[in-house]
Amino acid sequence: MFPILRTSRDILLDILFPPLCLLCEATLSQTEKRALLCTRCVSSVSLHATLFCSQCRARLPDNRKTCHKDTRYILAAATNYHESRIQELIWQLKYAKRIAAAVPLAHLVARYCTALSLDLTSYSFFPMPLHPSRERARGFNQSELIAELVSENLHLPFIRNAFQRTRKTLPQAELPRYEHRLQNVAECFSVRKPDLVRDKNIIVLDDVSTSGATMTEAVGGLKSAGAKRVIGLVVAKT
Structure with a gap:
């Protein structure tokens, strides 16, 4: 009934x-x-078909490190930020606070991940954390919304609050130079739940990667806490 x-x-x-x-x-x-x-x-929306080097942004046709093998993570980017429809959806989510926009963004990311045919069965999803004050002002963490939906689609664990931002930083888009962006996010992350990080394979999801400085710093903190393999996954890269 x-x-x-x-x-x-x-x-x-x-x-x-x-x-x-x-x-x-x-x-x-x-x-x-x-x-x-x-x-x-x-x-x-044109989706990418490969992973990328997190240092030089080169495509990795075989989905493994072939150029800068000493990098701490591989970059996975579903599409390019110059896609006008992606820009519109991200704007709706982050600035118009239209939470429903997380659904199509997650759908596109899940399609990209599935098409890569990677074995992700040992991985867990960690959303890129916002500073608490910024999350309160926005009302939500957009990366958390997207990450939870993608993890459900791919049937992978979703871990909330395993690591956090301990220092409020300037928006990276306001800093034109890469070295300034690195300084801006230096030591701004800390691991809250080391047992969920140590010896684990992790996918850190963020909405957009510009210089890669934020993801690099976040992955560095997780690696220092004993993370095994890390994929930096973003909806779009510039």
Whole structure:
């Protein structure tokens, strides 16, 4: 009885308030509702097909380190930030505070990860932490929202608050020079739950990577706490 009622309710809601694509506002089909994007908008976003060197940003065709082998992590970036639809979704999420925008972003990241055909069964998802004051001001951590959805899609553990920002920093976009960005985030992360880090394989998820300074500092803190292998996963890189 209850499933029938629930289905009837959903049908009625779809009739009264048809679900719309977050980008073009086209009415979504039943199969499109999960991503909150229409098929046309999804297909218009070009996804990458490889991992990247975290130092020189070169593509890694075999999905393993081939150039700078001493780097602490491999960079995984679903797409480029110059994609206008990605910029729009990230703006909706971070600045318009439209939390639903996390859904299509997570959908695109999960599609990218699946297409890479990596064995991620031993990995856990860690969201890139915000400083508490910034998270309070925004009302949420956008990386946490996306990471939890991607982890559900890929059936991997999601770990909240394993590490934290201990110092408020300037927005990296306000600092044009790479060395200033490194100084800005130096020693701003600390591990809160070492047992969840030590000897573990971790995917750190952030929304955007520009210079890579924030991810590099975050991974350095996790590695110092004994993390085994780390993938720095972002929705988009510049």
